[in-house]
Amino acid sequence: MEFYRSHVLVCGGTPCVLEGCKGVRDALIAEVKRRGLDREVKVVETGCLGPCDLGPVIVVYPEGTLYQKVRVSDVPEIVEQHLLKGRVVTRLVGEAPQAGVVKYEEPTYLGVQERIVLRNCGVIDPESIEEYIARDGYRALAKCLTEMKPADVIEAVKKSGLVGRGGAAFPTGLKWSFTAKADADQKYILCNADEGEPGTFKDRLILEGDPHSILEGMAIAGYAVGADKGFIYVRGEYVLSIERLGKAIEQAKALGLLGSNIFGSGFSFDVEIRKGAGAYVCGEETGLIESIEGKRGEPRIKPPYPGTEGLYGKPTVVNNVETIANIPPILLNGPDWFRKFGTERCPGTKVFTLTGDINNKGLIEVPMGITLRRVIYEIGGGIPGGREFKMAQTGGTSGGCLPKELLDVPMDYFTLPEHGSALGSGALLIMDASHCIVDIAECFMRFFEHESCGKCTPCREGTARLHEIVAKIARGEGKPGDLELLDELGSVMQVSSLCGLGQAAPVPIKTMLKYFRDEFEAHINDRLCPTGTCGI
Amino acid sequence: METAAKSASICPAKVSEILAKYSRRPDALVSILHDVQKEAGYLSEEAITEIASGLDIPVSKVYGVATFYTLFSTKPKGQYVIRVCENAPCHVLGAKAIVEALEKELGIPMGGTTSDGKFTLEYTSCLGVCGVAPAIMINEAVYGNLTPERVPLILKEYK
Amino acid sequence: MKTVEELERIRKQAQAMTRLREGKETTRIVVGMGTCGIAAGARETLSAIMDELAKRNIQDVVVTQTGCVGLCEQEPIVDVIKPGAAKVTYGKVTKEKARQIVASHIVNGQVVGEWVIASA
Numbered sequence: 141m142e143f144y145r146s147h148v149l150v151c152g153g154t155p156c157v158l159e160g161c162k163g164v165r166d167a168l169i170a171e172v173k174r175r176g177l178d179r180e181v182k183v184v185e186t187g188c189l190g191p192c193d194l195g196p197v198i199v200v201y202p203e204g205t206l207y208q209k210v211r212v213s214d215v216p217e218i219v220e221q222h223l224l225k226g227r228v229v230t231r232l233v234g235e236a237p238q239a240g241v242v243k244y245e246e247p248t249y250l251g252v253q254e255r256i257v258l259r260n261c262g263v264i265d266p267e268s269i270e271e272y273i274a275r276d277g278y279r280a281l282a283k284c285l286t287e288m289k290p291a292d293v294i295e296a297v298k299k300s301g302l303v304g305r306g307g308a309a310f311p312t313g314l315k316w317s318f319t320a321k322a323d324a325d326q327k328y329i330l331c332n333a334d335e336g337e338p339g340t341f342k343d344r345l346i347l348e349g350d351p352h353s354i355l356e357g358m359a360i361a362g363y364a365v366g367a368d369k370g371f372i373y374v375r376g377e378y379v380l381s382i383e384r385l386g387k388a389i390e391q392a393k394a395l396g397l398l399g400s401n402i403f404g405s406g407f408s409f410d411v412e413i414r415k416g417a418g419a420y421v422c423g424e425e426t427g428l429i430e431s432i433e434g435k436r437g438e439p440r441i442k443p444p445y446p447g448t449e450g451l452y453g454k455p456t457v458v459n460n461v462e463t464i465a466n467i468p469p470i471l472l473n474g475p476d477w478f479r480k481f482g483t484e485r486c487p488g489t490k491v492f493t494l495t496g497d498i499n500n501k502g503l504i505e506v507p508m509g510i511t512l513r514r515v516i517y518e519i520g521g522g523i524p525g526g527r528e529f530k531m532a533q534t535g536g537t538s539g540g541c542l543p544k545e546l547l548d549v550p551m552d553y554f555t556l557p558e559h560g561s562a563l564g565s566g567a568l569l570i571m572d573a574s575h576c577i578v579d580i581a582e583c584f585m586r587f588f589e590h591e592s593c594g595k596c597t598p599c600r601e602g603t604a605r606l607h608e609i610v611a612k613i614a615r616g617e618g619k620p621g622d623l624e625l626l627d628e629l630g631s632v633m634q635v636s637s638l639c640g641l642g643q644a645a646p647v648p649i650k651t652m653l654k655y656f657r658d659e660f661e662a663h664i665n666d667r668l669c670p671t672g673t674c675g676i
Numbered sequence: 677m678e679t680a681a682k683s684a685s686i687c688p689a690k691v692s693e694i695l696a697k698y699s700r701r702p703d704a705l706v707s708i709l710h711d712v713q714k715e716a717g718y719l720s721e722e723a724i725t726e727i728a729s730g731l732d733i734p735v736s737k738v739y740g741v742a743t744f745y746t747l748f749s750t751k752p753k754g755q756y757v758i759r760v761c762e763n764a765p766c767h768v769l770g771a772k773a774i775v776e777a778l779e780k781e782l783g784i785p786m787g788g789t790t791s792d793g794k795f796t797l798e799y800t801s802c803l804g805v806c807g808v809a810p811a812i813m814i815n816e817a818v819y820g821n822l823t824p825e826r827v828p829l830i831l832k833e834y835k
Numbered sequence: 836m837k838t839v840e841e842l843e844r845i846r847k848q849a850q851a852m853t854r855l856r857e858g859k860e861t862t863r864i865v866v867g868m869g870t871c872g873i874a875a876g877a878r879e880t881l882s883a884i885m886d887e888l889a890k891r892n893i894q895d896v897v898v899t900q901t902g903c904v905g906l907c908e909q910e911p912i913v914d915v916i917k918p919g920a921a922k923v924t925y926g927k928v929t930k931e932k933a934r935q936i937v938a939s940h941i942v943n944g945q946v947v948g949e950w951v952i953a954s955a
Contacts, residue, residue, distance in 0.1 A: 258904075261904060261905065262901050262902055262903060265899050265900060265901055266902045270848075270852070273845050273846045274849035276846070279842065286839055335804060336802065337802070338801070339763070339806050340806075341806060341807070344869075345869060345902065348870060348902045349901070349902020349904075350902065377747075377803055377813070378804065378870070379816050401837070402836065403836060403837065403838060403842075404838060417710065417745030417746075418745045418746035418801060420801060433703045434703040434704055436740055495809060496764075496769065497769075500909075501806070501808075501809070501907055502871075502903075502905045502906045502908050503903070503905035503906075504905055505905075567806075580767070580768070583763075583764050587764070807903075807906075807907020807908055807910070808871050808907055818873065819874055821874075821875055
């Protein structure tokens with residue numbers, strides 16, 4: 141591939157074509173050639189760059205300088221000053237807001253994102269191990285096995301500050317060290333891909349888009365703690381994930397990147413897929429372990445924790461898909477590199493899934509600590525039809541609901557709980573002002589009643605009663621005292637339920653009561669829905 | 677995941693073959709149930725009894741597992757199982773109208789099976805395709821960005 | 836795999852291969868084939884592209900798949916990477932749009948600006 145020191149992008153989107161970008165492009169090419177720069181500078185016509193009202197637009201890389209409303213007569217000056225002498229032609233940069241130069245970032249979507257976990261998603265063919273290897277795949281594993289001791293690997297993960305991305309935010313390096321220290325003839329690595337939280341599909345996207353990163357991360361974890369066997373528990377609904385993981389395992393085995401004596405290090409590691417059968421509670425680590433053992437996926441009483449007594453009673457590391465996908469880049473680039481992203485307390489990135497009333501529904505990876513407002517309005521493209529924001533639920537159905545007053549709260553694992561919510565799995569459900577709070581609350585509570593496994597009383601009975609009370613209010617049969625009862629029942633469940641399901645089930649209703657109490661009261665006292673949408 | 681309700685019951689030899697594939701290990705029960713259901717369409721009483729004796733565990737245990745997970749069914753289902761997501765992200769974007777359209781088009785309520793045994797209509801847990809909500813799954817195929825108007829068009833492919 | 840050198844060798848080969856593919860001769864069309872893409876109709880899009888290429892007897896174009904890039908709202912998503920040009924990403928590519936993209940972008944070199952969602 142030829143190397144150019146500078147690339148000049150000329151916008152060729154329809155609006156710019158109308159404004160005469162073709163002439164600008166031709167003039168650029170001619171001028172670059174006349175100056176003898178055509179071996180150093182490459183002129184590229186691209187699709188629409190976004191800022192259409194400023195067209196024709198050109199962007200000079202590597203600086204990322206954006207020139208706007210460029211005329212053919214401006215071209216010689218840009219070439220002579222910028223490309224030849226390296227001076228920015230400030231006259232054409234327009235109303236430079238801050239530093240004198242407008243830094244061009246893709247304003248819509250990929251601009252604000254930092255892609256560590258999703259580095260290969262949408263870029264490589266997920267069914268080709270060669271494409272993964274071409275993008276530095278399995279180099280982290282090679283480095284660990286040939287240059288590092290297991291203790292060094294754990295130390296690096298500890299130093300990176302990585303915390304579990306499944307929702308509980310437990311420090312990954314610390315978790316590994318418990319299992320590493322445990323004395324046992326057999327240890328296991330378990331990848332939790334039972335992504336059941338409504339509104340969450342980050343793990344599916346990673347498994348479908350970059351399955352080898354999970355195999356590599358699991359093998360590194362195995363080396364670090366002394367496990368030679370891994371299981372990936374994938375929910376049964378994820379047909380494509382299971383298919384692609386299966387192919388990836390075959391390919392890795394064929395190349396000897398899984399199997400015995402990898403890189404001649406004496407370390408062996410194998411991975412098996414276990415298919416879930418539709419139970420939300422199996423996302424809880426001990427429920428998941430029970431399920432792999434062929435039982436009902438009912439959570440165990442902790443302690444003992446899986447780290448010391450997990451699958452088949454053996455020390456087991458259970459990590460979420462996104463957590464594991466972070467491992468290879470951390471080991472390859474070092475913990476200090478990782479700490480450059482995100483916040484001091486919570487380094488790295490987070491993958492969010494944007495759903496509901498938002499223009500760019502889908503999935504993004506952004507530095508930890510970004511505000512809800514930036515996610516919704518800068519990356520998410522705002523709310524369809526310019527409608528008014530009502531609330532966002534963070535962390536999936538078991539997360540809290542934030543009103544517009546909290547749009548500027550930084551989102552990380554430590555700040556959101558201070559407002560009664562949680563970052564959880566990274567699901568963000570955006571709702572506009574047209575939705576009735578009671579109707580949404582009923583939808584949430586119906587979910588938990590259905591998904592409670594029934595093992596412990598507070599959750600089994602509590603989820604049913606929460607749903608019953610909210611459904612009554614939704615039908616216009618609520619009575620004074622119901623809201624206090626919801627609050628009290630929720631508190632009891634939070635302190636007495638066996639696992640995270642029952643402890644988290646009251647979170648959405650409690651935050652809704654905190655921020656939208658008047659709407660509930662209108663349903664109870666006036667038999668009236670303020671939004672007029674729930675048919676009361 | 678079940679593909680089709682073939683015969684009402686599964687022959688013991690087939691169950692035995694599946695059990696052998698997993699070396700008759702009780703901890704493979706979930707995988708075994710997946711395979712048997714794929715073969716027979718659902719988990720019949722005979723199949724459950726057969727599995728229990730083959731693995732040398734109580735029938736109650738097999739039944740307990742079979743009824744714990746939503747992807748398993750102890751009743752026969754239609755040739756095409758339509759799973760409708762009505763979780764919050766789909767709910768917000770109008771899943772209710774999709775449910776109504778499906779019920780109307782097939783003439784059965786949620787949870788029901790058409791009299792010709794062709795379609796079963798049921799709720800599912802989140803399908804994880806919220807980016808194209810509201811969504812449904814027909815056997816193993818996922819359909820997104822649904823509107824009530826698209827429902828009859830999609831069903832036509834299966835009728 | 837027994838040595839790190841072996842991995843390096845495969846990596847270099849694979850990189851050379853992708854460079855060759857991305858580089859000079861061939862145009863590449865990449866269709867997002869994650870579950871969300873497929874749910875939004877990516878299979879139909881893909882077969883329309885294949886069909887249109889076959890109909891026009893175009894052989895120097897490679898069609899590959901990739902996972903979801905995360906922009907599910909815009910699915911089905913199709914990237915067109917022409918030799919020496921920046922990647923152009925199209926969104927909401929129905930089978931009709933797919934045929935038109937083949938006709939105007941691949942054959943005539945005209946980017947269909949109004950359907951472009953990103954380029955880099």
